[in-house]
Amino acid sequence: xxxxxxxxxxxxxxxxxxxxxxxxxxxxxxxxxxxxxxxxxxxxxxxxxxxxxxxxxxxxxxxxxxxxxxxxxxxxxxxxxxxxxxxxxxxxxxxxxxxxxxxxxxxxxxxxxxx
Amino acid sequence: xxxxxxxxxxxxxxxxxxxxxxxxxxxxxxxxxxxxxxxxxxxxxxxxxxxxxxxxxxxxxxxxxxxxxxxxxxxxxxxxxxxxxxxxxxxxxxxxxxxxxxxxxxxxxx
Numbered sequence: 001x002x003x004x005x006x007x008x009x010x011x012x013x014x015x016x017x018x019x020x021x022x023x024x025x026x027x028x029x030x031x032x033x034x035x036x037x038x039x040x041x042x043x044x045x046x047x048x049x050x051x052x053x054x055x056x057x058x059x060x061x062x063x064x065x066x067x068x069x070x071x072x073x074x075x076x077x078x079x080x081x082x083x084x085x086x087x088x089x090x091x092x093x094x095x096x097x098x099x100x101x102x103x104x105x106x107x108x109x110x111x112x113x114x115x
Numbered sequence: 116x117x118x119x120x121x122x123x124x125x126x127x128x129x130x131x132x133x134x135x136x137x138x139x140x141x142x143x144x145x146x147x148x149x150x151x152x153x154x155x156x157x158x159x160x161x162x163x164x165x166x167x168x169x170x171x172x173x174x175x176x177x178x179x180x181x182x183x184x185x186x187x188x189x190x191x192x193x194x195x196x197x198x199x200x201x202x203x204x205x206x207x208x209x210x211x212x213x214x215x216x217x218x219x220x221x222x223x224x225x
Contacts, residue, residue: 006157032211043203044158044215093157095213103148104205104213106157 002028004096006107013084013114021079021110023094029074030096034104035067038091050077084114121204121216129224134191136219138204139184145207147180147187150215152201161189161202194223 003026013019023033032051036044048069050056056069066088068080077096081088091111095104122137140147146165150158164171164180164187171178177190191198203218 004157034212041220043217046212046214049211091155095158101146103160103163104150104158105160106150108157109155111155 002098002105004094004105004107006094006110008110009108010111015085015114016083018080018082019084019112021092023077023107025075025096028098030098031074033071033077033094033096035069035079036093038093044093081112086114088112089114121219123219124217125220127222127224128194130194130196132194134194134221136189136202137186138216139186140206141185148205149178149189150203150205152203158203196223196225199223
């Protein structure tokens with residue numbers, strides 16, 4: 001089946017630093033990737049939609065300059081949390097889809113803790 | 116914005132019993148999907164039901180869809196401890212994005 005690899009699985013960083021999270025589709029080409037954020041015991045909140053070779057589409061309320069998304073190839077998208085603050089601590093999950101009507105395949109998430 | 120509302124928010128049953136979770140949504144859909152999330156992990160796609168389908172089966176899973184009521188249900192039969200997880204319904208908004216409901220936290224007690 002389709003596999004999405006997300007790395008790192010957890011990261012602890014100091015306030016003010018930047019963190020990059022990678023999302024790779026290992027055995028299929030992902031024309032679209034999605035980045036979600038999840039708080040404890042809550043649902044997934046869509047942050048942005050990333051299409052290969054074009055700028056990401058951010059959801060309302062998500063700061064594009066803070067959460068930089070790059071989708072340089074059909075198998076890799078990255079999310080960079082810039083100048084991280086403790087309130088950015090969360091569980092970030094990426095997902096990828098091969099075709100328009102295909103189900104999403106999720107990475108295992110990244111637990112970010114900003115101290 | 117959250118499209119789906121799930122009910123109940125939490126469900127605890129004994130192993131071997133059936134578990135039913137419900138999802139309601141607001142706008143017209145092409146399909147509705149159910150996902151499972153184990154604690155601290157990503158989501159796993161379980162089943163997709165299209166708007167012209169009323170019921171779909173996959174192993175111990177049974178999904179129904181009532182587009183007139185804008186609701187769907189997920190039934191897990193003969194539950195096992197390994198079924199303990201959070202279950203989310205998801206619907207598509209616009210051309211691309213998938214929006215998830217609040218989820219049901221299911222606990223199967225041995």
